[in-house]
Each structure stands twice: as structure tokens, then as C-alpha cells.
Amino acid sequence: MSLRLSTVILPYRRWHEGGRTPWARAEQLGFHTAYTYDHLSWRSFRDGPWFGAVPTLTAAAAVTERLRLGTLVTSPNFRHPVTLAKELISLDDISGGRVTLGIGAGGTGFDATALGQEPWTPRERADRFAEFLPLLDRLLTEDAVSYEGDFYSAHEARNIPGCVQRPRLPFAVAATGPRGLRLAARYGQAWVTTGDPKLYESGTPEQSYRALRDQGDRLADACAAIGRDVGELDRVLLTGFTPDRGRPLESVDAFVDFAGRHRELGFTELAVHWPIADSDFTADEKIFERIAMEAPAQLGV
16 A cells, blocks of 8 residues: 655745745655645744735645645634635645645634634534535535525525636545535545544553554444445655654654554545644654655655
């Protein structure tokens, strides 16, 4: 089974003060996709520079030619399907059809309250996501959409000419719970996970491995329930949030071992964070670049 290597570039630097550099370099290093987070602010970066995902990806499209681009992930926390669809169609056009939308139900971080609302409960997030994703699917595939739901509405929303990618740009659906996995099975071209968050602090890599295997089994069950072959979905592991943390980036051999074990679970893509000094994503840049250049060959990619 093939395994693609992708990266996540956080939008924390001004574009003309180094912000553009990793995007161009990611293409040179041969990464499959370069993603960015779609947040209004995020964790320890809250009180520092942080830029919008869609403008950042638009700028990245202008300095790359082959590299796929995407969000990992967008959520309903501060998005509306109608306006998001228009931005995505525009981005897909500017990039020449190189965009993947990573999308999930959202969480309880700063995005959850930035618009002045109370944080949604897990059930409320799931309810909204169950309405958001099907409506976004329609908006990206139909010229005109009208819809009246419990949370979102569209009135003769026009999205002409649609996406460059047909029938629309691919969805990489982040999910671990039963409702999210059902949405991934129905609407996803890929499934995204970070593993089991309960294991991050005190779990072991082996426990994480079993949890990921269980998530994959439940995805297969969700696909089987609607008559879909689970093999049609790519499986994306966003690394850095399992008990392994940053250890896979300590050497080429460590990464190859980590990647090989997770390929055995059926993962087709690993996303690693571009190094950021003095953060949770600290890593040796030279080793990071060696991993990008040498690991694929060792994995037989």
C-alpha cells in the first residue's frame, strides 16, 4: 500500500517575512499536500500573529505549481456553508484544482467563542456538522441551492462555474465518533484522525495503535452500512497528537518505523508539522528535510 507524506504549515508568520518560504520549500521537498489550520487563533499562538487559512492558501497557490493545498481542518465554529463554498470554489480555481478541504465538527478552543456565542456541546457540534456538510456538498456541486435547516439556510445561492475538480473538490472528513464516521463514509474522499486524545498525556504508542485500528474498523462498518467500499477513502493521520508526540521526527529511522507501523493500519497519508522553534512542533529542520527526501524511498513509496 502506498503512503504519501504531507505537511502542516501554521499561518503564524507574515507572508513577506518568511511566511511564503515553507510553502515553496514543501513543493521542492516533494510533499504531497501542504495543509494549514483553519482557526481564528490557536492554543499558544493566541497572543501572537496568526493569519487566515483561505488567504494563506491562495497566496501559497501563487508560489507553487504541483503541491496540493488544504485545510486541516475547517469547522462550523465560525464558518457558514454558503460563504465557505464561494471561497473554496475561488481557491480551487486559482490553484488549478489542487485543493483538499479537511473538515470536522469543531471543538472547544478559541474559535468556539470568538463570535460571542457560548461553546456548543458535543451533541450540538455533531448536530450542526450533520447539517453543514451535506449542505456544503450541494453548494459545491449544484449551480443554485436553496435550503432551510435548523442551523443553516441558503436562498438561491449561486456557485457558478463550480469547482475545477469534478464533481467537487475532495473532502477529508475528520471524525472519531459514530455520527462523524457516518458522514465521512457518505461524503468523504478521505478520513482524518489525530488518534485518541485521551491517550495523549498518559497513553502508550501501543495503546494508540490499537485505538487507531479500532477507529479504522468503525469507519469500515460505517461504509459497509451504506454499501460503500472503505478502500475508496484515503486515511490521513495528522501526527503530533499521539503518545509518540515528536519522536518520529527525531531521525529518519524513527520516522520510517512510525510510518511503516501506521501504514499497516491502512493509513495512506501522514501529515507532519513543519518545524516551529520553541513550540510543541519543535524539530531539527535538517532532519525534517532528510525525512521528506529519504523516508519515501525507504518506505518503498
